[in-house]
Amino acid sequence: MPAPPLSLRFLLWVALWLLPWSLGGQTAPKRELRGAWIATFTNIDWPSANTLPVAAQQAELLALLDQLQATGFNAVYFQVRSQCDAMYESQLEPWSADLTGRQGRAPSPAYDPLAFLIAACRQRGLEVHAWFNPFRAVSNVANLPSFAPTHLARTRPEWLLAQGSLRILDPGLPQVRDYVLSVLLDVLRRYDVDGIHFDDYFYPYPPSSGPAFNDDATFAADPRGFTSRPDWRRDNINLFIQRSQESIRAAKPWVKFGVSPFGIWRNRGSDPSGSATNGLQSYSDIYADSRKWIQQAWVDYLTPQLYWSVGFSVANYGVLLPWWNALGGSRHVYSGLAAYKVNNGGTDSNWSQPAQLPDQVRLNRQQPNVRGQTFFSARSVTGNPLGLRDALREDLFRTPALLPPMPWKDDQPPPPVSNLTARPSGNGVQLTWVAPPPTGNPLDQVRQFVVYRSTSSAINVEEAANILRITPHEGETSFTDQGLAPGTYHYAVTALDRLHNESLPAGPVSAQVAANAGGPDRPVGGVSRLTNLSVLAPLLSAGDTFTVGYVVGGSGTSGGKNVVLRAAGPSLAPLGVPGVLADPRLERFAGSTKTGENDNWGGSAALSSAMSAVGAFAFTGPASRDAAASVVLPAGDQSMRISGVDGGTGLVLAEVYDATPAEAYTATTPRLVNLSLLKEAAGGITAGFVVAGGGEKRILARAVGPGLSAFGVGGAAADPRLTLYAGERQIGANDNWGGGAELATAFSRAGAFSLAPSSRDAALVASLPAGNYTVRVETGEAAGTVLVEVYELP
Numbered sequence: 001m002p003a004p005p006l007s008l009r010f011l012l013w014v015a016l017w018l019l020p021w022s023l024g025g026q027t028a029p030k031r032e033l034r035g036a037w038i039a040t041f042t043n044i045d046w047p048s049a050n051t052l053p054v055a056a057q058q059a060e061l062l063a064l065l066d067q068l069q070a071t072g073f074n075a076v077y078f079q080v081r082s083q084c085d086a087m088y089e090s091q092l093e094p095w096s097a098d099l100t101g102r103q104g105r106a107p108s109p110a111y112d113p114l115a116f117l118i119a120a121c122r123q124r125g126l127e128v129h130a131w132f133n134p135f136r137a138v139s140n141v142a143n144l145p146s147f148a149p150t151h152l153a154r155t156r157p158e159w160l161l162a163q164g165s166l167r168i169l170d171p172g173l174p175q176v177r178d179y180v181l182s183v184l185l186d187v188l189r190r191y192d193v194d195g196i197h198f199d200d201y202f203y204p205y206p207p208s209s210g211p212a213f214n215d216d217a218t219f220a221a222d223p224r225g226f227t228s229r230p231d232w233r234r235d236n237i238n239l240f241i242q243r244s245q246e247s248i249r250a251a252k253p254w255v256k257f258g259v260s261p262f263g264i265w266r267n268r269g270s271d272p273s274g275s276a277t278n279g280l281q282s283y284s285d286i287y288a289d290s291r292k293w294i295q296q297a298w299v300d301y302l303t304p305q306l307y308w309s310v311g312f313s314v315a316n317y318g319v320l321l322p323w324w325n326a327l328g329g330s331r332h333v334y335s336g337l338a339a340y341k342v343n344n345g346g347t348d349s350n351w352s353q354p355a356q357l358p359d360q361v362r363l364n365r366q367q368p369n370v371r372g373q374t375f376f377s378a379r380s381v382t383g384n385p386l387g388l389r390d391a392l393r394e395d396l397f398r399t400p401a402l403l404p405p406m407p408w409k410d411d412q413p414p415p416p417v418s419n420l421t422a423r424p425s426g427n428g429v430q431l432t433w434v435a436p437p438p439t440g441n442p443l444d445q446v447r448q449f450v451v452y453r454s455t456s457s458a459i460n461v462e463e464a465a466n467i468l469r470i471t472p473h474e475g476e477t478s479f480t481d482q483g484l485a486p487g488t489y490h491y492a493v494t495a496l497d498r499l500h501n502e503s504l505p506a507g508p509v510s511a512q513v514a515a516n517a518g519g520p521d522r523p524v525g526g527v528s529r530l531t532n533l534s535v536l537a538p539l540l541s542a543g544d545t546f547t548v549g550y551v552v553g554g555s556g557t558s559g560g561k562n563v564v565l566r567a568a569g570p571s572l573a574p575l576g577v578p579g580v581l582a583d584p585r586l587e588r589f590a591g592s593t594k595t596g597e598n599d600n601w602g603g604s605a606a607l608s609s610a611m612s613a614v615g616a617f618a619f620t621g622p623a624s625r626d627a628a629a630s631v632v633l634p635a636g637d638q639s640m641r642i643s644g645v646d647g648g649t650g651l652v653l654a655e656v657y658d659a660t661p662a663e664a665y666t667a668t669t670p671r672l673v674n675l676s677l678l679k680e681a682a683g684g685i686t687a688g689f690v691v692a693g694g695g696e697k698r699i700l701a702r703a704v705g706p707g708l709s710a711f712g713v714g715g716a717a718a719d720p721r722l723t724l725y726a727g728e729r730q731i732g733a734n735d736n737w738g739g740g741a742e743l744a745t746a747f748s749r750a751g752a753f754s755l756a757p758s759s760r761d762a763a764l765v766a767s768l769p770a771g772n773y774t775v776r777v778e779t780g781e782a783a784g785t786v787l788v789e790v791y792e793l794p
Contacts, residue, residue: 033372063683072397088114104148125472129195309350328369542647581650717784
């Protein structure tokens with residue numbers, strides 16, 4: 001199978017990396033944690049503002065998870081508690097002001113962000129760790145008057161320690177430790193999380209000016225036999241860590257527990273067993289004896305925050321990493337990486353090198369006890385600074401990875417799958433299998449499947465290069481491997497439990513893709529064509545709209561085109577889509593002339609039959625307020641505008657279906673020769689389309705931002721990036737189209753307007769067999785309007 005095209009940024013990154021470094025030709029590991037912290041405190045990652053409506057919050061979160069999944073991540077650490085508040089529905093602590101703008105105010109319409117995230121991650125194969133800040137209570141005491149009356153700083157002021165503007169819960173008070181433990185156990189018992197995670201904030205960091213906190217009274221009241229205040233403080237944290245681990249294990253033994261401590265335990269100048277560094281020390285400065293936690297097996301993993309560059313004099317990443325690796329024998333060590341410093345490293349010029357963070361990943365892989373890495377933070381990765389995300393997606397994380405196992409928690413693999421079959425399907429192979437029977441023990445429940453492929457009948461399932469796909473969830477028991485060259489392919493499938501213990505493989509099974517992949521397995525309808533465009537997008541504010549375009553035509557065709565148009569809102573809710581648009585409106589246009597509209601579809605039998613014939617899911621009933629139309633379109637430019645009745649907001653699914661039956665297609669039947677979407681790209685745009693018929697369809701895909709200025713479109717995106725997927729497998733990508741002759745010719749042949757050679761618009765050409773495809777357009781941290789286009793090429 002040919003490699004997917006590399007982006008311009010990625011090629012630049014490779015060139016720069018090869019100059020100063022020689023880390024050897026590494027192969028990606030089969031098992032590796034690839035995590036991202038999603039910080040909610042002060043809206044670092046999500047939501048982007050505390051004034052966003054619920055639909056916009058949800059759309060942002062889904063877009064962020066989509067980007068992480070597409071990049072190759074397999075775990076997220078979601079900040080649920082940052083200052084004794086809650087990013088989830090809690091009876092113990094008030095709603096976070098970072099969610100709704102006012103502490104204690106619930107989101108409206110009501111939803112639970114943590115439950116929403118877990119459900120979304122289960123559909124994307126992402127492990128979920130609930131991230132807690134255990135002891136921070138008030139980050140800035142000047143904000144205390146706006147805090148909810150139920151906040152601990154108001155109800156239990158005697159529990160607080162003060163340092164400057166910071167207020168923390170006093171870790172020396174047994175009742176504080178009990179309370180914090182009750183909060184995390186509440187989340188553990190009510191939510192299906194995979195892990196509980198603490199960050200580095202225990203006792204306060206030393207102040208840059210002014211006095212440090214004063215816990216004289218607490219020490220005097222309960223010294224527990226300690227005469228050394230620092231030892232007593234460390235023991236307070238040790239007691240809390242140990243009790244957390246014991247409580248989590250007792251409640252849900254499959255849930256992981258870990259901490260991301262400050263990256264320096266002790267300097268060698270203070271302790272011969274410390275690291276060769278000269279920075280702040282967690283042991284003595286914030287009383288966190290992180291080395292003891294892993295030595296005593298009180299944690300399942302540590303993720304030290306190694307937020308320094310390779311070569312930094314005070315704390316060298318290349319020095320600290322081996323020190324932490326030496327601690328990782330019986331429990332996992334992951335590396336915490338400073339994505340937020342890429343091209344933003346202040347006086348440390350090492351962070352201006354595109355290779356800095358990718359090379360840290362490579363160094364991690366050279367350490368046998370470093371089992372992966374977590375990036376701070378998610379937006380810092382998806383913003384693609386210096387091509388970081390490109391380097392991960394197109395090289396370091398290009399091969400899917402299983403999570404590292406934790407045999408001390410569970411080492412029993414699930415039963416293997418059964419009835420594995422493979423059969424040719426056009427120029428692909430369709431696989432099906434039967435999952436093992438369900439079990440009542442959560443430790444034994446199957447969560448995902450791994451599909452392996454090789455051109456050798458002896459498939460080595462220990463080789464990461466043979467991993468074709470890791471399914472996002474246990475409900476997926478089939479997969480079609482598309483776009484294959486002629487030849488014989490061999491497959492095996494394994495099952496994973498929730499701790500990623502892997503079953504014995506089923507298979508191998510084999511299938512041969514013929515040089516002329518026709519015959520009975522080829523989709524019916526001999527004319528290769530575009531048959532469907534689907535866009536799930538939010539209307540964020542009153543008056544918000546977006547436009548979906550479609551061109552009817554094709555060389556040598558004549559007559560009208562039967563289509564079904566839909567704007568689904570209410571009927572998405574039973575499918576598990578939250579925050580839907582309650583009452584969508586669909587307006588049809590031919591050129592600039594309005595030709596009709598629909599508000600509520602009305603339950604028409606003829607329309608219901610037409611929707612069923614094209615394979616669209618059924619609306620919930622005649623009274624649903626979804627919009628739809630079945631019409632015959634003349635040749636030419638057509639479009640539909642989607643809006644909310646009475647300024648409504650929420651998620652809406654816009655769909656265009658070719659309603660001509662496959663068996664009725666001939667060379668003269670009009671086709672949908674262009675599908676397009678014009679929309680504000682905040683959070684990215686995802687559009688799906690379907691290729692049907694025999695043979696391959698050559699298409700042109702474009703993401704136009706700067707090129708819109710010639711048409712008077714204001715606020716266009718400055719630099720859109722386009723990625724093409726077959727299912728969830730990336731098959732092409734482009735950032736800046738570059739003015740190449742092949743693409744310029746494709747523009748002309750498709751009838752697309754021209755683009756300046758130096759513009760930062762994106763475009764690519766691909767030959768696609770029948771199947772489902774997705775175009776993903778991203779604009780980084782900047783928003784703006786983007787025109788997404790898919791053309792057939794003659």
